[in-house]
Amino acid sequence: xxxxxxxxxxxxxxxxxxxxxxxxxxxxxxxxxxxxxxxxxxxxxxxxxxxxxxxxxxxxxxxxxxxxxxxxxxxxxxxxxxxxxxxxxxxxxxxxxxxxxxxxxxxxxxxxxxxxxxxxxxxxxxxxxxxxxxxxxxxxxxxxxxxxxxxxxxxxxxxxxxxxxxxxxxxxxxxxxxxxxxxxxxxxxxxxxxxxxxxxxxxxxxxxxxxxxxxxxxxxxxxxxxxxxxxxxxxxxxxxxxxxxxxxxxxxxxxxxxxxxxxxxxxxxxxxxxxxxxxxxxxxxxxxxxxxxxxxxxxxxxxxxxxxxxxxxxxxxxxxxxxxxxxxxxxxxxxxxxxxxxxxxxxxxxxxxx
Amino acid sequence: xxxxxxxxxxxxxxxxxxxxxxxxxxxxxxxxxxxxxxxxxxxxxxxxxxxxxxxxxxxxxxxxxxxxxxxxxxxxxxxxxxxxxxxxxxxxxxxxxxxxxxxxxxxxxxxxxxxxxxxxxxxxxxxxxxxxxxxxxxxxxxxxxxxxxxxxxxxxxxxxxxxxxxxxxxxxxxxxxxxxxxxxxxxxxxxxxxxxxxxxxxxxxxxxxxxxxxxxxxxxxxxxxxxxxxxxxxxxxxxxxxxxxxxxxxx
Numbered sequence: 001x002x003x004x005x006x007x008x009x010x011x012x013x014x015x016x017x018x019x020x021x022x023x024x025x026x027x028x029x030x031x032x033x034x035x036x037x038x039x040x041x042x043x044x045x046x047x048x049x050x051x052x053x054x055x056x057x058x059x060x061x062x063x064x065x066x067x068x069x070x071x072x073x074x075x076x077x078x079x080x081x082x083x084x085x086x087x088x089x090x091x092x093x094x095x096x097x098x099x100x101x102x103x104x105x106x107x108x109x110x111x112x113x114x115x116x117x118x119x120x121x122x123x124x125x126x127x128x129x130x131x132x133x134x135x136x137x138x139x140x141x142x143x144x145x146x147x148x149x150x151x152x153x154x155x156x157x158x159x160x161x162x163x164x165x166x167x168x169x170x171x172x173x174x175x176x177x178x179x180x181x182x183x184x185x186x187x188x189x190x191x192x193x194x195x196x197x198x199x200x201x202x203x204x205x206x207x208x209x210x211x212x213x214x215x216x217x218x219x220x221x222x223x224x225x226x227x228x229x230x231x232x233x234x235x236x237x238x239x240x241x242x243x244x245x246x247x248x249x250x251x252x253x254x255x256x257x258x259x260x261x262x263x264x265x266x267x268x269x270x271x272x273x274x275x276x277x278x279x280x281x282x283x284x285x286x287x288x289x290x291x292x293x294x295x296x297x298x299x300x301x302x303x304x305x306x307x308x309x310x311x312x313x314x315x316x317x318x319x320x321x322x323x324x325x326x327x328x329x330x331x332x333x334x335x336x337x338x339x340x341x342x343x344x345x346x347x348x349x350x351x352x353x354x
Numbered sequence: 355x356x357x358x359x360x361x362x363x364x365x366x367x368x369x370x371x372x373x374x375x376x377x378x379x380x381x382x383x384x385x386x387x388x389x390x391x392x393x394x395x396x397x398x399x400x401x402x403x404x405x406x407x408x409x410x411x412x413x414x415x416x417x418x419x420x421x422x423x424x425x426x427x428x429x430x431x432x433x434x435x436x437x438x439x440x441x442x443x444x445x446x447x448x449x450x451x452x453x454x455x456x457x458x459x460x461x462x463x464x465x466x467x468x469x470x471x472x473x474x475x476x477x478x479x480x481x482x483x484x485x486x487x488x489x490x491x492x493x494x495x496x497x498x499x500x501x502x503x504x505x506x507x508x509x510x511x512x513x514x515x516x517x518x519x520x521x522x523x524x525x526x527x528x529x530x531x532x533x534x535x536x537x538x539x540x541x542x543x544x545x546x547x548x549x550x551x552x553x554x555x556x557x558x559x560x561x562x563x564x565x566x567x568x569x570x571x572x573x574x575x576x577x578x579x580x581x582x583x584x585x586x587x588x589x590x591x592x593x594x595x596x597x598x599x600x601x602x603x604x605x
Contacts, residue, residue: 024436050435054428055461062425062458066432069419070399074432092422197417197433199440202396208411210420 116334375575424455
């Protein structure tokens with residue numbers, strides 16, 4: 001294996017993108033993701049690639065649409081308010097069946113919000129990043145190593161099913177440093193891109209990248225076909241980590257930064273004799289309902305720990321369907337919960353004195 | 355028998371949906387003739403924009419991408435950066451280019467983005483049924499300026515070529531029209547230069563075509579041409595506003 005290097009999350013993610021063949025980056029400065037753009041501006045010209053600082057987030061995502069239409073691996077990154085601006089382009093990318101990569105290094109919202117870490121764009125990422133019937137493949141890293149590993153995964157799944165992919169990170173993962181290993185250079189699986197609009201060279205029929213269908217039945221059929229792909233993604237691409245869940249009576253469900261805090265709390269609870277466990281959704285869409293389902297019967301309660309006012313809890317409740325209580329603990333506005341706070345919640349559920 | 359007139363190869367067999375007297379058809383043909391003459395259909399990618407011309411992706415035989423409203427220059431930028439040896443053009447209307455897409459337009463030009471822009475200025479939103487455009491004339495009656503465009507509240511029409519000619523990155527900014535045979539020939543020459551500029555890596559070229567919209571102007575095709583001459587051309591004078599090849603460059 002390759003050597004471990006100490007890197008900041010945003011920079012490790014950018015390096016991972018370059019290593020898996022992304023040569024086209026379009027972005028706009030916004031805290032706390034700016035290191036991605038800065039790293040790309042330093043590295044891409046040396047790799048013969050294109051770094052372009054766009055006039056707006058709106059322009060940047062449409063440049064990604066253009067480059068992706070041409071058949072190359074392109075990406076953009078932003079933080080929450082900037083992602084809202086990109087939503088128009090993301091909808092067009094989804095409606096045009098393009099596999100682009102979008103990074104959200106989340107900060108507090110709504111509005112200009114704050115610049116500290118948050119998970120309050122869960123709904124936006126998993127339910128409605130733009131108008132219309134469509135989904136993104138959404139990955140939630142919890143370590144800098146996952147910031148690296150999820151980039152090729154996002155490209156591969158996105159290209160396989162022709163859906164846009166998002167890495168939903170946050171300001172904590174973006175800014176912190178951890179040792180990471182980059183995978184040995186390998187040929188990345190390049191999906192068939194016979195749909196690309198890269199000039200037909202008088203050798204094939206023309207290609208059209210389009211999201212406009214005036215006939216309702218035609219549009220409906222197209223969306224239904226897309227939803228068949230979504231069904232396949234739900235079936236085959238769910239990912240989650242289970243930690244001490246086998247005998248757990250209280251199972252925390254947490255992703256990204258809040259899952260790190262929750263893991264510490266689970267270990268402390270275990271040391272006190274409380275049977276706690278953790279399910280960490282890795283794919284937020286598709287939501288790992290199979291993993292949750294596995295534990296509904298034997299556990300007594302689920303506790304969602306999020307850095308928002310309670311968003312993922314909706315998806316957990318959908319799976320649990322009232323069979324067990326699902327409670328919530330969260331901090332928001334850029335506040336990261338402490339292990340002690342989460343432990344206090346676990347103790348309260350277990351009926352133990354704090 | 356000698357063939358004296360035929361459809362350009364770069365145009366498909368799909369019938370245009372454009373209204374009688376609309377000049378989109380002429381401009382489509384000119385673009386296609388230029389693509390044929392330069393022999394670039396196989397390497398060209400067009401970007402259709404939101405408006406009446408969105409269906410141009412059905413009419414041109416080259417690869418086509420349909421962009422969101424106003425975003426054609428950004429989409430074209432992405433395409434061009436990924437395909438620097440291909441020929442990328444956008445085909446945009448006045449609402450698309452000069453209202454919702456003004457930021458993308460100005461910045462594509464100022465970057466000297468090596469693309470060709472065909473800009474149809476007919477002083478109205480056609481596809482949505484005749485609303486006031488950024489290029490609607492003072493006093494012009496539209497669905498959203500029913501008492502005529504009042505410059506005190508709605509401001510003045512934007513002169514796009516004049517505006518873009520101030521930018522260093524613009525290689526060519528030329529305004530043409532297609533109301534006479536002579537003007538059609540001139541328009542074709544300008545469009546060809548716009549494409550040649552890109553092949554020669556000269557930067558952003560825009561050809562503004564002052565056009566008609568008889569349906570939404572409420573005029574017959576013939577009246578529309580007269581209205582264009584009497585009202586549009588005085589406000590939007592034809593000519594070369596910037597040409598980096600020309601002596602002195604600017605008009």
